[in-house]
Amino acid sequence: MADEFFYGVTLKGANAHVLWNPESTSGAEELEYPRANKLIVKQILLGVEAKQDEYNVVEVETKSEDSIVKIPIAVLKVGENRCSQSFLEFPDNPVKFTLIQGEGPVHIHGHHLIGEIDTDEIEEEIDEEEFDDEEDQEEPKNKKAKIASQNSKGAKNDKNSKKK
Structure with missing residues (x-):
């Protein structure tokens, strides 16, 4: 059975960023047999303190099959869009979330799944x-x-x- 944990971070301030690193979050360095990790982002919310008429753009940076990918995953503005539903999955590679425009706060939440070790x-x-x-x-x-x-x-x- 896999372990599942709530994941939540807040980006606040110009160029705020957060790094999700599965190697440091799963305790993999302590395990003889590392377990698979997956981050699932379900929702990106604009905080109530966000400024009127300011766009808040969240960019994700992660490793793809053979290159680094940087792409916006949410564009939020007070009065237009305060929430972005997303079901993005990021398996086993570090993921960096950056507020590339605006000052937020932007809340990102989802699940961190840690796979089961197959003892057989x-x-x-x-x-x-x-x-x-x-x-x-x-x-x-x-x-x-x-x-x-x-x-x-x-x-x-x-x-x-x-x-x-």
Whole structure:
């Protein structure tokens, strides 16, 4: 079963930013087998203290498949839009939220999911590692035995050839 936690941050002030880093939030450095993390952003809200006629733009920066992506995810203005529904998912990579325009406050909330460790998979990996280690240890013995038997056959053949 996965662990699920509420996630919430507030961006307030010009160029305010917050970094969500799954490596530091899950305690992964303490675990022998790290768990998968996912941040799900469900809603972005404009705070009641926001200034009239000011646009508040929230940008996200994260790693994509092979590059860094920077893109606005919400544009909020008092009287026009105080809330942005979003169901953005960010798996396992750090995510930086920045208020690139306006002074907020802008509230971002959602869920932080920490995946379950598959103990069966870990046991299989351990068994495979032990099996590989045993094979590595046995291999030199088998090679030595083969070489020794070949040498003894060769020695017998040499003796037989000398007698003729």
